[in-house]
Amino acid sequence: MGILAGKKVVIIGDRxxxxxxxxxxxxxxxxxxxxxxxxxxxx
Amino acid sequence: xxxxxxxxxxxxxxxxxxxxxxxxxxxxxxxxxxxxxxxKELPSHLRSFEQALSYWPNQVxxxxxxxxxxxxxxxxxxDKVCDVNARNxxxxxxxxQEEFLLLMQSCDVFDLVKLxxxxxxxxxxALAANPLMDETIMARINDGVDGAEIARLVSEEHSxxxxxxxxxxxxxxxxxxxxxxxxAHVMHENLVSKASSVLALLSAVxxxxxxxxxxxxxxxxxxxxxxxxxxxxxxxxAKSAAEIAGLMSATGSDCRGFCAAPAHAMIEAAALVASGxxxxxxxxxGGCTAKLGMNGKDHVKKGLPILEDMIGGFAVVVTxxxxxxxxxxxxxxxxxxxxxxxxxxxxxxxxxxAPLDRAGLKIxxxxxxxxxxxxxxxxxxxxxxxxxLANYKMIAALAVKRGEIExxxxxxxxxxxxxxxxxxxxxxxxxxxPYIGFAREDLLAGKLNRVMIVGKGSLFLGRMTNLFxxxxxxxxxxxxxxxxxxxxxxxxxxxxxxxxxxxFAATLLAQTD
Amino acid sequence: MDLENQKRVKEFAEQxxxxxxxxxxxxxxxxxxxxxxxxxxxxxxxxxxxxxxxxLGLKVYHVCEPEIKAEFDEAVYDExxxxxxxxxxxDDIVNEMTAIREQYCKY
Numbered sequence: 001m002g003i004l005a006g007k008k009v010v011i012i013g014d015r016x017x018x019x020x021x022x023x024x025x026x027x028x029x030x031x032x033x034x035x036x037x038x039x040x041x042x043x
Numbered sequence: 044x045x046x047x048x049x050x051x052x053x054x055x056x057x058x059x060x061x062x063x064x065x066x067x068x069x070x071x072x073x074x075x076x077x078x079x080x081x082x083k084e085l086p087s088h089l090r091s092f093e094q095a096l097s098y099w100p101n102q103v104x105x106x107x108x109x110x111x112x113x114x115x116x117x118x119x120x121x122d123k124v125c126d127v128n129a130r131n132x133x134x135x136x137x138x139x140q141e142e143f144l145l146l147m148q149s150c151d152v153f154d155l156v157k158l159x160x161x162x163x164x165x166x167x168x169a170l171a172a173n174p175l176m177d178e179t180i181m182a183r184i185n186d187g188v189d190g191a192e193i194a195r196l197v198s199e200e201h202s203x204x205x206x207x208x209x210x211x212x213x214x215x216x217x218x219x220x221x222x223x224x225x226x227a228h229v230m231h232e233n234l235v236s237k238a239s240s241v242l243a244l245l246s247a248v249x250x251x252x253x254x255x256x257x258x259x260x261x262x263x264x265x266x267x268x269x270x271x272x273x274x275x276x277x278x279x280x281a282k283s284a285a286e287i288a289g290l291m292s293a294t295g296s297d298c299r300g301f302c303a304a305p306a307h308a309m310i311e312a313a314a315l316v317a318s319g320x321x322x323x324x325x326x327x328x329g330g331c332t333a334k335l336g337m338n339g340k341d342h343v344k345k346g347l348p349i350l351e352d353m354i355g356g357f358a359v360v361v362t363x364x365x366x367x368x369x370x371x372x373x374x375x376x377x378x379x380x381x382x383x384x385x386x387x388x389x390x391x392x393x394x395x396x397a398p399l400d401r402a403g404l405k406i407x408x409x410x411x412x413x414x415x416x417x418x419x420x421x422x423x424x425x426x427x428x429x430x431x432l433a434n435y436k437m438i439a440a441l442a443v444k445r446g447e448i449e450x451x452x453x454x455x456x457x458x459x460x461x462x463x464x465x466x467x468x469x470x471x472x473x474x475x476x477p478y479i480g481f482a483r484e485d486l487l488a489g490k491l492n493r494v495m496i497v498g499k500g501s502l503f504l505g506r507m508t509n510l511f512x513x514x515x516x517x518x519x520x521x522x523x524x525x526x527x528x529x530x531x532x533x534x535x536x537x538x539x540x541x542x543x544x545x546x547f548a549a550t551l552l553a554q555t556d
Numbered sequence: 557m558d559l560e561n562q563k564r565v566k567e568f569a570e571q572x573x574x575x576x577x578x579x580x581x582x583x584x585x586x587x588x589x590x591x592x593x594x595x596x597x598x599x600x601x602x603x604x605x606x607x608x609x610x611x612l613g614l615k616v617y618h619v620c621e622p623e624i625k626a627e628f629d630e631a632v633y634d635e636x637x638x639x640x641x642x643x644x645x646x647d648d649i650v651n652e653m654t655a656i657r658e659q660y661c662k663y
Binding site: 071072075076079340384386387388389391426427428433436437439440441443444453 | 559583584585587588591602603604605635636637638639640642643
Binding site for chain 1: 302337338384385386387415417422425426427428430433468470473501503504509511
């Protein structure tokens with residue numbers, strides 16, 4: 001069984017790494033339900 | 044008419060007490076964890092003014108050292124002493140906290156800043172000796188009040204204390220009893236932004252060698268908002284700072300867009316000049332107290348000094364083509380659109396390769412890229428990595444994908460087309476613009492042909508959109524006087540019309556014959 | 557990790573049950589990835605946020621880790637993330653994430 005399918009996914013992206021929205025697109029493609037997506041900024 | 048970069052000013056202010064009192068990392072910690080080890084340890088990690096002066100990246104920021112010289116210094120830099128420790132540089136200066144508190148009082152036109160009279164007496168002469176200060180600015184400084192009155196204002200009237208070496212030496216009063224937008228905290232933040240913008244404006248105007256009255260328009264691109272409860276971001280920092288800086292012929296407006304704002308403002312300035320709307324426009328920004336000590340917890344944990352103890356400011360003078368100074372090429376603009384998305388490759392493509400493709404240029408046709416120039420000495424220990432280097436790797440990765448460089452040359456790209464970051468993490472301050480001063484010099488000297496300035500902004504922090512943002516523009520070597528380079532002067536137009544009229548008259552005469 | 561984000565992670569774990577929640581990270585470095593992963597498993601190591609002392613033990617991955625990447629649609633990953641693999645130190649990130657999961661992950 002996969003890690004993501006059917007799970008509630010919380011996304012903490014990074015402005016200087018991978019932003020939240022990009023991760024969101026990936027998670028959805030794996031059959032996960034994205035319940036929260038944000039992007040942090042350290043600069 | 045093209046627009047050119049006539050000069051730039053870069054200033055820093057050393058504000059260790061504001062790190063403790065006004066940086067949000069510290070103010071938050073004081074609320075959630077008032078007895079924390081971090082707050083106890085923090086004061087012993089603050090740098091002296093002399094240490095701030097001999098810090099390599101600071102000397103690069105004011106122009107006494109070059110980015111190339113910095114990149115030759117092995118990282119980390121916080122434990123190295125720069126061989127130049129001057130407070131004045133060719134681009135601007137590093138101001139000590141004492142002078143800056145006086146400058147803040149001078150910039151306050153609503154009698155909100157109160158300074159201890161002994162503090163004023165002790166430091167007024169130092170500010171007066173500052174080469175950028177004139178009589179008008181000095182005349183605005185009053186004698187100050189009793190220390191007891193300041194203590195009363197802070198304890199009873201919600202005033203924001205102004206400290207020097209941990210001693211209360213003044214305060215900023217609230218401008219309204221109820222309106223949070225005019226609270227002492229907000230007024231303090233805004234007056235710091237305004238005063239540092241004034242210092243940047245004065246530096247840039249002096250460096251450009253223009254008369255203050257030539258400036259017709261000022262664009263402020265900082266990240267603060269001024270206004271009251273009925274118009275919270277009403278503005279206008281630009282005109283407020285222009286007033287104190289003595290730019291009597293100028294009006295202006297504020298441009299906002301998080302860290303991308305300076306690049307937006309530069310494009311707007313270039314377009315205003317190129318269109319003929321104004322002849323001389325100055326883009327300016329003061330610094331940000333909230334970000335002081337932003338990554339302090341990591342710095343203290345790792346035994347480093349608090350490196351985010353500097354307020355930053357910059358200003359750039361944009362004028363009509365003089366046939367000499369580097370031009371802003373408005374045909375080579377990159378922009379992150381609503382539909383671009385947030386995938387890093389999409390962001391970089393929209394900002395870098397999209398404009399180059401339109402002009403038939405390759406990534407390697409740009410000599411130097413200036414994306415976000417955050418000092419890695421600050422960001423690496425905080426787990427944010429080397430931001431400029433990450434940007435160069437992204438541009439290089441795109442170049443590999445497009446077959447413009449070999450994958451084996453991926454790591455050569457940041458060296459050949461990149462720069463090592465030196466700007467303080469003041470949000471908008473590092474975003475592309477710190478390089479404009481050096482770029483102007485190298486383009487004038489013929490060392491470079493084209494540089495690209497890239498600004499990126501985290502709009503999602505404002506909770507109004509999830510979108511990212513960014514714009515880019517290219518500065519290039521001057522291609523000469525426009526009349527000589529194919530343009531047509533007014534005299535030429537007149538002579539052409541006269542010639543056409545004569546020919547027409549001759550035709551008419553011939554017909555009547 | 558941002559204090560507001562910590563609050564949200566805590567709320568979602570309570571609402572859906574910690575066994576049903578997976579956290580995905582996009583941090584730019586190994587160390588930052590490890591700190592974020594530690595926050596949602598063993599509690600906030602900086603003692604600042606709502607997750608201080610809260611051991612949620614959530615499943616947590618960085619988006620570039622091979623086992624999570626394998627679950628994504630390849631074309632979507634290629635478009636959204638792949639270029640960043642050339643930029644990030646993926647090995648370092650994988651090492652940090654694996655260590656934290658082995659130590660603190662409960663699910």
